[in-house]
Amino acid sequence: MIDFGFDKLALIGAVALIVIGPEKLPRVARTVGHLMGKAQRYVADVKAEVNRSIELEELKKMKTQFEDAARDVEKNVHAEVQQASSEINSTWNSIASSPDAAPADAWHAGSTLAEPPLDYKPPKKNWRVKRGAVPQWYRHRHGVRAKALSGAARVARFRPPRAS
Template sequence: MIDFGFDKLALIGAVALIVIGPERLPKVARTVGHLLGKAQRYVADVKAEVNRSIELEELKKMKTQFEDAARNVEQTVSQEVNAVSSDFDKAWSEVTAGLPSSSGGSWEPPPVYKPPRKNWRIKRSAVPQWYRQRHGVRSRVQSGAARVARFRPPRVSSKARP
């Protein structure tokens, strides 16, 4: 802003005292102070907004540079992987060219192991199935009459008695 020294401020105060008068000078000084404070706050807000926009632009530039670098690394890695895989395939074909094949055709890798699927109904409880069977833990719901009939001793027919 404008550089005011002590001598310039004293001169402005003396002129204001003569022009405005001693009665209204304090009120005018307060009003001028409020206006200067508002102006300073406005200037500070504008500076902060400009700084934010500059930082945002810098962040966008950094983002694009980072994305470009990541893309370059990805391309380099994929090129190297392709080169190594082609070299490996070439070496593998040279090594396996002289080997006799048992099936008469080209060599195929063994099938991929798939673990057996678990039955979720069996896995619901923590008690193993063998323990339930051994200790008589019921795994199926039975009515009372069916349970009595199951454990009732077999009837002996009257013809079989002597």
């Protein structure tokens, strides 16, 4: 901005005092101060907006760099997976096509190369049935109650028989 020294400010003040007059000078000085403050705030806002736009551009560049790096990693991983799966398939095909390969009933014989038979089904579990960790025979032997009785039911159960 413009460089104002003390001597220049004193000269401007003296000229303003002569031209404006001592009665209006404080009000004019206050108005000029307000206008200078508004101008400084405007300049500061413009600087902040420029800095934000520069930072935004830098962030966009970094975002594109990270996206490119992520795409490269994804491509490399995909290529490695494809290569590994093709090697596994070729090895499997070479084992399956060899003349000394295991017969189809090799699963029953204990071979791990053949596929499981089609009639195998995993056991069904009834998840609605509540199963405890303590076996039933242990509970019965040691007198663990499976069901709680109400007070009236307990009295009725252990009441001595009536003599008629």
